[in-house]
Amino acid sequence: MLNKDLVVEISKSKKEPEWMLQIRLRALELFLKTPLPTWQIPSLKDLDFDSISYFNPQNIRATSWEELPSDLKRVYKKMGLPEAEQRWLGGTIAQYQSEGIYAKLKEEWQRKGVIFCSLDDAVKKYPELVRKHFANVVPVDDNKFTLLHYAVWSGGSFLYVPRGVEVNFPMQTYFFMKDKREGQFEHTIIIAEEGASVQYIEGCSAPVYDANSLHSAVVEVYAKDNGKVRYSTVQNWSKNVYNLNTKRAIIGKNALMEWVGGSLGAKVSMLYPSTVLAGEGACASHLTITLASKGTVKEGGAKVIHLAPHTRSTIISKSICIGDGHGVYRGLVKIAKGAYDSVSNARCDSLLIGRHAKSDTFPHSDIQETKGTSFTHEASAGRISEKQLEYMMSRGIREQDAMMLYVSGFITPILKEIPLEYAIELNRFIQIEMEGSIG
Amino acid sequence: MRIGYFTGKAEYADFIGNELLINIPRDKQVILTLITLYSGRVRINLGANSRLLLSAIDMSKEENHSIDMNVDLSKNAKCITTFNFKGESTETKYAFSANTARNSHIALNTIMGHKGKFTGVISTKIRSGAHSLVNCLIAPLSGSTTNLNISADHMESNSSNSIELAGYAKKGDRVDFEGKIYVPKGLKDVETRMNGRFLSVEGASVHALPILSIYSRDVRASHGISVANLSIDELNYMQSRGIALEDAYAIAEQGLLSSMLNKMAKTFEL
Amino acid sequence: MVDGGIMSKEKLEVKNLDVYVGKKQVLYGISLEIGAGEIHVLMGPNGSGKSTLANVIMGLPGYSVKGKLLLSSKDFSKMSIPERARAGIFLAFQNSPEIDSVKNVNFMRQASLSCGKNVEASQFKREFEEALNRVGLNAEFYDRPVNFGFSGGEKKKNELAQLIILNPKFAILDEIDSGLDVDSIKRAVNIVKALAAEGKGILLITHSPLLLKYLTPKRIYVMSNGRIVKHGGSEILSKIEREGFTAFDKRM
Numbered sequence: 035m036l037n038k039d040l041v042v043e044i045s046k047s048k049k050e051p052e053w054m055l056q057i058r059l060r061a062l063e064l065f066l067k068t069p070l071p072t073w074q075i076p077s078l079k080d081l082d083f084d085s086i087s088y089f090n091p092q093n094i095r096a097t098s099w100e101e102l103p104s105d106l107k108r109v110y111k112k113m114g115l116p117e118a119e120q121r122w123l124g125g126t127i128a129q130y131q132s133e134g135i136y137a138k139l140k141e142e143w144q145r146k147g148v149i150f151c152s153l154d155d156a157v158k159k160y161p162e163l164v165r166k167h168f169a170n171v172v173p174v175d176d177n178k179f180t181l182l183h184y185a186v187w188s189g190g191s192f193l194y195v196p197r198g199v200e201v202n203f204p205m206q207t208y209f210f211m212k213d214k215r216e217g218q219f220e221h222t223i224i225i226a227e228e229g230a231s232v233q234y235i236e237g238c239s240a241p242v243y244d245a246n247s248l249h250s251a252v253v254e255v256y257a258k259d260n261g262k263v264r265y266s267t268v269q270n271w272s273k274n275v276y277n278l279n280t281k282r283a284i285i286g287k288n289a290l291m292e293w294v295g296g297s298l299g300a301k302v303s304m305l306y307p308s309t310v311l312a313g314e315g316a317c318a319s320h321l322t323i324t325l326a327s328k329g330t331v332k333e334g335g336a337k338v339i340h341l342a343p344h345t346r347s348t349i350i351s352k353s354i355c356i357g358d359g360h361g362v363y364r365g366l367v368k369i370a371k372g373a374y375d376s377v378s379n380a381r382c383d384s385l386l387i388g389r390h391a392k393s394d395t396f397p398h399s400d401i402q403e404t405k406g407t408s409f410t411h412e413a414s415a416g417r418i419s420e421k422q423l424e425y426m427m428s429r430g431i432r433e434q435d436a437m438m439l440y441v442s443g444f445i446t447p448i449l450k451e452i453p454l455e456y457a458i459e460l461n462r463f464i465q466i467e468m469e470g471s472i473g
Numbered sequence: 474m475r476i477g478y479f480t481g482k483a484e485y486a487d488f489i490g491n492e493l494l495i496n497i498p499r500d501k502q503v504i505l506t507l508i509t510l511y512s513g514r515v516r517i518n519l520g521a522n523s524r525l526l527l528s529a530i531d532m533s534k535e536e537n538h539s540i541d542m543n544v545d546l547s548k549n550a551k552c553i554t555t556f557n558f559k560g561e562s563t564e565t566k567y568a569f570s571a572n573t574a575r576n577s578h579i580a581l582n583t584i585m586g587h588k589g590k591f592t593g594v595i596s597t598k599i600r601s602g603a604h605s606l607v608n609c610l611i612a613p614l615s616g617s618t619t620n621l622n623i624s625a626d627h628m629e630s631n632s633s634n635s636i637e638l639a640g641y642a643k644k645g646d647r648v649d650f651e652g653k654i655y656v657p658k659g660l661k662d663v664e665t666r667m668n669g670r671f672l673s674v675e676g677a678s679v680h681a682l683p684i685l686s687i688y689s690r691d692v693r694a695s696h697g698i699s700v701a702n703l704s705i706d707e708l709n710y711m712q713s714r715g716i717a718l719e720d721a722y723a724i725a726e727q728g729l730l731s732s733m734l735n736k737m738a739k740t741f742e743l
Numbered sequence: 744m745v746d747g748g749i750m751s752k753e754k755l756e757v758k759n760l761d762v763y764v765g766k767k768q769v770l771y772g773i774s775l776e777i778g779a780g781e782i783h784v785l786m787g788p789n790g791s792g793k794s795t796l797a798n799v800i801m802g803l804p805g806y807s808v809k810g811k812l813l814l815s816s817k818d819f820s821k822m823s824i825p826e827r828a829r830a831g832i833f834l835a836f837q838n839s840p841e842i843d844s845v846k847n848v849n850f851m852r853q854a855s856l857s858c859g860k861n862v863e864a865s866q867f868k869r870e871f872e873e874a875l876n877r878v879g880l881n882a883e884f885y886d887r888p889v890n891f892g893f894s895g896g897e898k899k900k901n902e903l904a905q906l907i908i909l910n911p912k913f914a915i916l917d918e919i920d921s922g923l924d925v926d927s928i929k930r931a932v933n934i935v936k937a938l939a940a941e942g943k944g945i946l947l948i949t950h951s952p953l954l955l956k957y958l959t960p961k962r963i964y965v966m967s968n969g970r971i972v973k974h975g976g977s978e979i980l981s982k983i984e985r986e987g988f989t990a991f992d993k994r995m
Contacts, residue, residue, distance in 0.1 A: 386690035390658065395685040401700045404642070404673035406708075408701035411683070417690040420804075421840040428801055428836075429854035429909065430828035439853050443844035443888075 036083050038062060041185050044088070048154055048188070051161060054168075061174050061184035068178045075362050075394060076302040076331035081276060086248050088186040088219070106272060109241050112466045139203060148232075149194040150205055153221050156192035163194065167223050171254035171282045171310075179250040179278045183219055190220035190251070195230040195261075204233040204266075204453065218244070220251040226261035228286075237268040239459035241299055247274045249300075255283035257291050259313060264292040268456045270299035270463065273329065277303035287313030287342075294451045296460050297324045297334055306364060308337030311345040311373075320349040321448040323460070326359030326391070327467050335364035335396075336380070340373040340407075349380035352445050354464065355391035357471045362393070367409055368400040375406035384415040385444055387437070388471055438465055476513030476540070481505035492516060497523040499547070508532060514541040519550035519577075526553050526741070533560035542569045546577040546603075553740055555582040564590045576602035580740040583609045585619060585640075592620045599625060599632040606740055610733045611640025611648065611671075618646070623667075624653040630661040630691075638669035639733040641726050644676030653684040654696065660689040667696040672729050674702065674722060753779045753815050755800075755832070755913045755944055760810035762792075762799055762969075769795050771970045773810070775962075777913060777944040782935065782958060785948045786983065787966035793948045794837050795969075797915045801834040802827050814913075829858050831912030835902035835919055837948075842889040847901070850889045851908050858909055874907040879930055895922025903934055913944040920954045932957040955980055 041062050045055040070078050143150060149160065156164050174184045191207055226232055249271065257263045263283065271277055277300040283291045293307040309318035320336040338347040353361035363382045384393035393415045401409055418440050426436035442449075442461065449457050476493050479486055485503055486495045491513035497503050499520030507515070507529040519525055531540065538560060544552055558565060565587050571579040577600070585591055591613065597605040611619055619642075625634040634654065642648045652667050667683050683696045703711075703725055711721040755777045762770035770792050777783050785793050799806050802824045812820040814830055822830065842850065851871055852864075862870070875884050878900040890898050899919050906914050916935070920928050935958065939945055947960070955963075955977075963980065965973040973979060 384687070386687065386692075389690060391690055392658075392688045393685070394687075395683075395696075397683065397698075399679070399681045399698065399700065401673065401679045401681075404677045404679070404700075404702045405675040406702055407673075408699070410697070410699040410701070411681075412695070412697040413683075413685055414693075414695040415685055415687040416692045416694055419693070419840070422842050424803055424824060425836065425840045425842070426850070426854075427824035428803075428828055428834055429850070429905065430825050430857040431853055432825050432857065435853065435857065439845055439850065440842065443842075443846065443849065446844070 036062075036086075036088065036186075040088060044186060044188065048157070050157060053165060054157060057169060057174060058185050058187075061181050064175055065178065065181035065185055068181060071178060074304060074333060075360065076304070076333065078276070078302070081248060083182070083248075086246065103243065103272065106241055106243055109463070109466055143201065143205075146199045146201070147196040148199060148201060149192065151192055153190040153192045153223065154188070156223075160192075160194075164192065164223070167225055167254065167256060169254075171256065171284050172252050172280050176280055180252060180280050183221070183250045183252050183280070187219045187221040187252070190222040191224075191234075191236075192222075193224045193232065193234060195226045195232045197227040198229040199227075200230065201232040204235045206234075207236040218246045218249045218251070222251070222253045223256075224254070224263055224265065225256045226258060226263045226289075228258045229260045230258075231262035233264040233266070235266045235453055235456075237266075237270075237296075237456070239268045239270055239296065239298065239456045239463055241270045241272060241463070243272040244275055247276055249275055249277045249279065251279045253279070253281040255281075255285075255291065257283060257285040257289040259286040260288050261286065262290040264294065266294040266451075266453060266456075268296035268298065268452065268460055272299060273301050275300040277305065279305055281305070281307040282310070283308070283318070284310045284312055285316045285318065288315040289313060290316070291318045292451075293318075293320045293322075293336070294448065295322045296448075296452060296456070297322065297332060298460065298463060300330065300332070302331050302333075304333045306333075306335040306337050308339070309347065310339045310341060311347065311376075312341050314342045315344045316342065317346045319347070320351075321451055322351045323445050323448050324351070324353040324361055325464060325467065326353060326355040326361040328357030328359060328388070328471065331360045331362065333362040333364055335362075335366075337366045338368070338378060340367075340369045340376040340378065343372065343374045343376060345373060345376045347378040349378075349382070350447060351380075351382035352448055353382070353384045353393065354441060354444070355384065355386050355388060355393060356467055357388040358390035358392070359388060360392040360394075363395045363397065363413070365397040365411075366400070367398070367411070369403050369407050369409065371402045373403045373407065376403070377407065378409045380411040382413045383444070384413075385441065386415060386417050387441075387468065434469065438468060441468065474511045474513075476511055476515065477507060477509040479505055479507040494518075495525070495527075496520075497525050497550075499523055504528075509540055511535060512537075512539045515543070517542070517544045517552065519544070519546045519552055521547040522549045523547070524551045527555070529554065529556045531556065531558045531560045531565070533562050533565070535560075535562050537564050537566075538562035539566040540568070542567075544569075544571040544579060546571070546573050546579060548575045549577060550574070551578040553580045553582075555584070555737065557584045558587045558591065561588050563588075565592070567591070567593045569593075569595045571597045571605065573598060573600050573603035573605065575600055578604050578606075580606040581608070582737040582740060583607075585609065585611045585613055587617060587619075588614045590618045590620075593622070595621075595623045597625050597634070599627050599629070599634055601629040601631050603632055605632075605634045607636045608733065608737050608740065609638045609640070610730065610737075611638065611642075612730065613643075613646065615643045616645040618649075620649045622651045624655065625665060625667075627654075627656045627660060627663050627665065630663065632660075633664040634666070636667040637733070637736055638671075639729050640670075641672040641674065641729060642677035642679055643674045646677045648677070648679045648681075650679075650681045651684070652682070652696070653686065654694060655686045656689050656692050656694065658688045661691040663689065663692045663694070665692070665694045669698040670729060671698075671700045672702070672725055673700055753831075753912050753944065754813070755946075756811065756813040756816075757796075757800065758811035758813065760796070760799070760808065760812070762795060762809075763807040764805060769806075769969050770799070773971055775946075775964060775971070775974075777946055778961075779912070779944050780939050780942045781961040782939050782945045782947060784955060784958075784960040784963045785946060785966060786950060786963060788950060791966040792969040793950075793966055794917055796966075797834055797837075797917050797946075797948060800915060801832060825857065828854075828909070828911070833906050833909060833911035833914040835899070835906060835914065835916045837917040837921075839890050839898045839902055841891040841893075843891040845889050846886055847889050848885050851905060854905070855908055860908075860910070871904075871908060874904040877907060878903045878934065879927060880904065896924070896927060899923060899931070900927070903931060906938070907934070911943065913946070914938065915946045915948065917948045918950070919947065920949060920951060928954065929957065
């Protein structure tokens with residue numbers, strides 16, 4: 035039951051300070067009063083907020099092979115993932131690193147003053163630092179789902195990189211969350227102080243079963259002046275999941291923010307990572323691959339707001355719709371008054387593979403400053419043409435292989451930015467999904 | 474109050490109140506010129522295999538001016554309409570809708586040189602073997618507001634569409650554009666595109682939302698939009714070659730204008 | 744493994760081919776025979792059915808076919824397009840499509856693997872670079888998306904490079920000279936000669952008698968309105984040069 039008692043219980047069990055409890059309670063109050071959004075394409079009417087389990091210090095995952103849905107078992111088999119592999123059932127990250135390497139890396143980052151721990155821990159260990167950065171990039175009342183999130187959030191990472199520190203190895207969540215992954219209401223805060231740079235990776239390309247069907251995570255990123263943050267994520271939740279996250283970055287002078295994402299799974303997803311270019315010379319790049327497989331509606335996109343002059347943004351979105359999958363791109367590029375000499379380029383392509391596949395593109399642009407600014411947006415939708423397929427086949431390539439070759443090429447610009455181990459699995463997963471539905 | 478004047482064969486056009494009815498019988502080829510001065514409606518019916526070249530100029534001085542144009546095409550008919558808005562109305566509303574039949578062609582060239590506020594709603598329904606072409610040149614007088622809503626609805630397979638916009642927004646101008654291309658389920662062999670190029674001058678504001686809704690896969694659909702001002706580099710370069718600032722913009726505008734006018738001229742080759 | 748070896752006794756035969764597009768007949772009783780190492784030429788005005796014949800041999804869809812298609816006396820009319828390619832048939836398209844998302848090298852790698860050419864990646868890289876060089880395309884064409892933004896002539900050269908890599912037994916070259924300047928035509932001709940010397944059977948489709956100045960074909964076929972109206976040796980070339988194709992078609 036989603037009520038005040040539940041929220042108080044969550045806060046108490048975490049031994050949170052009073053200010054955090056107040057945020058939760060305020061969020062809950064507003065959430066209960068706010069109606070569901072209606073502008074989106076997927077239907078959210080099946081969401082039953084009272085039946086979701088919000089309070090589970092241990093994640094609810096399948097603990098036996100038998101419990102898994104059969105289509106998931108089929109995919110695991112095809113990907114060659116052994117039944118016994120607990121980490122798949124546990125929903126943790128693709129890679130496993132040896133304790134020794136982990137210890138060494140931990141020692142290095144601690145020496146540099148980097149803080150990397152769960153947000154639950156950070157609230158208690160670094161209260162001022164957290165309080166200063168919590169709920170500022172993504173305000174509590176941003177949308178109905180952030181309201182829910184702020185009421186019941188649990189888990190997530192806190193990554194703080196001090197001034198001038200450049201972290202050369204990617205920070206991955208499994209460093210401290212090998213067994214305790216709580217996907218659904220995670221809150222992550224990443225802070226790169228002036229001149230700092232860091233890469234953060236999370237997610238899983240292989241399909242992960244989660245009995246929890248609502249995910250409403252929030253990610254807040256600060257890249258201060260001359261800071262650099264790259265946030266890479268690949269998600270492949272099972273087909274019962276509604277993935278409705280809010281991710282935003284605010285970046286300063288000459289800072290760089292890179293969002294790289296693969297959205298493969300879930301029944302419904304609404305993901306529009308956004309970057310606010312607050313400082314002069316800031317740059318943002320948004321790269322996404324979205325797979326809308328059978329029976330899914332996947333909304334994705336990007337929001338970029340240029341507030342300062344000399345800023346740059348690039349958006350590349352590639353979506354593949356299989357079966358009757360429905361891919362939707364919703365973008366917003368705003369160049370505010372005063373943001374002169376700013377340039378934004380967006381490109382979104384949809385490949386409709388299934389006979390009943392659908393694609394919608396809604397690219398809003400709001401150009402308030404026209405001095406020296408330039409905005410371009412290009413989009414395309416359609417299938418691989420017969421002529422192209424025949425040509426490839428005339429070179430001896432089977433139809434199925436030709437389609438796969440084309441699709442691989444289609445997603446390559448983004449695939450090459452995704453960490454290798456995820457990329458390989460992502461590619462393999464898409465192949466399997468396509469095999470199941472060519473024609 | 475009659476909508477205006479027309480020249481051409483009187484037997485094909487008729488005024489009824491403030492409505493102008495144009496009926497082109499089958500197999501006939503007709504050229505008409507129309508000058509619109511007052512609000513009203515123009516209904517055009519084209520018989521099978523007929524051709525109509527309609528050249529219209531709006532020179533209204535009414536405060537609030539509104540023109541409604543409907544074109545109904547029969548099989549194999551072709552209609553090319555050029556509408557040049559040069560009126561002085563405070564507010565101009567233009568609604569254009571075209572319904573194509575098999576293998577018919579509709580081309581609409583609109584030149585918006587308005588003053589004040591202009592609201593245009595253009596929609597075409599495209600059937601089998603039919604082609605729809607909409608070219609819009611937005612070149613208003615300073616301090617204007619342009620609201621444009623253009624949609625192309627593919628009703629049947631083997632249909633094609635092209636929407637081209639070019640315009641410039643000057644200081645104090647506002648341009649609001651929403652475009653929609655819709656291809657429903659179960660269609661094959663559709664080719665459709667929408668392109669918009671806006672050259673913006675300092676002090677303007679542009680909103681654009683080109684929507685692509687593609688629910689069939691045997692489709693080649695694309696759209697592109699660009700809102701750009703001459704960049705600081707481009708301006709510096711031109712000035713370093715002795716071109717004054719105002720002239721640099723004029724050159725860019727001219728380029729935009731002439732390429733759009735060329736496109737419009739091509740529609741006459743149909 | 745496809746092998747266009749010199750001592751091969753391979754033959755590509757087309758016997759009494761009638762081809763229909765829907766209800767309309769487009770090819771009437773076409774017969775020809777190409778042996779290993781031979782250069783045959785198919786000529787005729789636009790619309791005479793030359794490309795249709797090429798497409799039908801390659802197995803492209805949209806046609807109903809009656810008659811015989813034999814490769815070394817075995818009927819290949821039921822084979823799918825990729826199967827025909829693997830059996831050793833190659834078509835250099837008149838208008839090769841652009842595939843903007845696939846790199847030239849990746850496409851060729853996949854194709855050659857599909858055709859059973861299993862060489863190590865670095866060796867393949869070298870071979871492909873050599874092939875590009877041989878046809879007159881510079882190194883940037885290695886990585887560029889297949890045919891995307893290529894000029895007409897560059898597309899033709901790319902087709903030839905593919906031919907070199909895939910090493911088929913029989914190659915149909917549809918208007919390989921269009922878009923090429925004189926030097927490039929000479930280069931293409933030399934490649935065609937070399938391929939024939941290697942034992943490949945070539946069917947050269949063209950409507951320009953100029954190309955044949957540099958080649959000595961074994962047989963020339965003239966097509967008109969879907970029929971072969973004349974065939975013979977190079978003696979008929981001079982007649983074509985003087986009188987054009989009308990010399991052979993009383994119906995034109």
